[in-house]
Amino acid sequence: LWAQAVARYLGICGVTAFSGGTEITSFNQRTVKALTRAGFQLDQSTNSKNPFYNARMGVDMPPIRMFSKTYRDHSNPQRDFCAILNCSNIDRDCPVIANAEKRIVINYDDPKHYDDTENEKTEYDARCRQISREMCWLFTKTLSF
Numbered sequence: 001l002w003a004q005a006v007a008r009y010l011g012i013c014g015v016t017a018f019s020g021g022t023e024i025t026s027f028n029q030r031t032v033k034a035l036t037r038a039g040f041q042l043d044q045s046t047n048s049k050n051p052f053y054n055a056r057m058g059v060d061m062p063p064i065r066m067f068s069k070t071y072r073d074h075s076n077p078q079r080d081f082c083a084i085l086n087c088s089n090i091d092r093d094c095p096v097i098a099n100a101e102k103r104i105v106i107n108y109d110d111p112k113h114y115d116d117t118e119n120e121k122t123e124y125d126a127r128c129r130q131i132s133r134e135m136c137w138l139f140t141k142t143l144s145f
């Protein structure tokens with residue numbers, strides 16, 4: 001979501017962001033709340049074990065549909081893309097993404113380690129801000145190539 005938001009904000013045309021993990025779970029409600037606090041509007045469009053969300057960044061921008069999926073999901077590109085991996089255990093947990101033209105690794109400490117603690121909200125918000133800054137840096141550097 002942050003990659004798409006930053007690309008749109010910077011006016012980088014032709015960029016569409018996709019996501020996927022190594023397993024299908026569901027969109028973490030703590031992350032949904034952190035993104036909402038950051039200014040996104042997230043509307044749950046299905047009520048299931050793995051709900052879909054429509055995320056909006058503004059009234060003039062179409063929503064981005066988000067749901068938990070693997071990186072191999074058919075809705076993700078299969079060629080001509082850059083893979084941005086953000087695993088906290090990159091060497092152990094993150095796979096090589098076949099057909100990616102470029103692979104960029106940005107490590108994040110997963111805020112789920114703070115679930116159900118007094119620091120939960122602070123850590124999810126901090127990670128949300130960190131990801132937004134990292135995406136700004138990444139796309140700004142991309143513009144200078």
